[in-house]
Amino acid sequence: MFMKNVALVLYLLLMPWMLTAGERSTLHRTAIPAEEREIIAVIRGAVEDDSWWQAGNVGEVRAVLSRYYAEPLLSHLSEQAWQFIAQPTDWYSRTTVTHTGIYWQSNREAIVQASLLSEDVTSGEKIRGEADFSLHKTEAGWHITRAVFRWDIPGE
Numbered sequence: 001m002f003m004k005n006v007a008l009v010l011y012l013l014l015m016p017w018m019l020t021a022g023e024r025s026t027l028h029r030t031a032i033p034a035e036e037r038e039i040i041a042v043i044r045g046a047v048e049d050d051s052w053w054q055a056g057n058v059g060e061v062r063a064v065l066s067r068y069y070a071e072p073l074l075s076h077l078s079e080q081a082w083q084f085i086a087q088p089t090d091w092y093s094r095t096t097v098t099h100t101g102i103y104w105q106s107n108r109e110a111i112v113q114a115s116l117l118s119e120d121v122t123s124g125e126k127i128r129g130e131a132d133f134s135l136h137k138t139e140a141g142w143h144i145t146r147a148v149f150r151w152d153i154p155g156e
Helices: 001-020 033-048 056-064 072-088
Strands: 093-105 109-120 126-136 141-154
Touching: 001 033, 001 141, 033 109, 033 141, 056 072, 093 141, 109 141
Parallel strands: none
Antiparallel strands: 093 109, 109 126, 126 141
């Protein structure tokens, strides 16, 4: 166990020097602030923008989600969201981002973790969660290529 801890400490201390040219780790606050804001805006939009609920077809869902997601995740989520919209539902929750951390960033890739809070607007029940996002930068800006959510964290 001691050796694992020593290895972890060494890794964390050496991490800034292990990044290749052009890469940044915001754990050490060296990210370009404008890019950091853009990445966080994409994460917030992907989580908090529920305007896709108003879509009349899968194309409209895709148009909203394309602001935040890249292929092939975009097609998958668009289909899932459209199937959700097409069915009657009593889901009345709203999810917000409470904290974000950019853990790794290069010129074209980023890894972000976000803390989330989902609240049932009828009962007031809250559930905390976390999400890990991988993003890729294109000519159109940053887009999410992978998202993993965990909702097993009790709320306040």
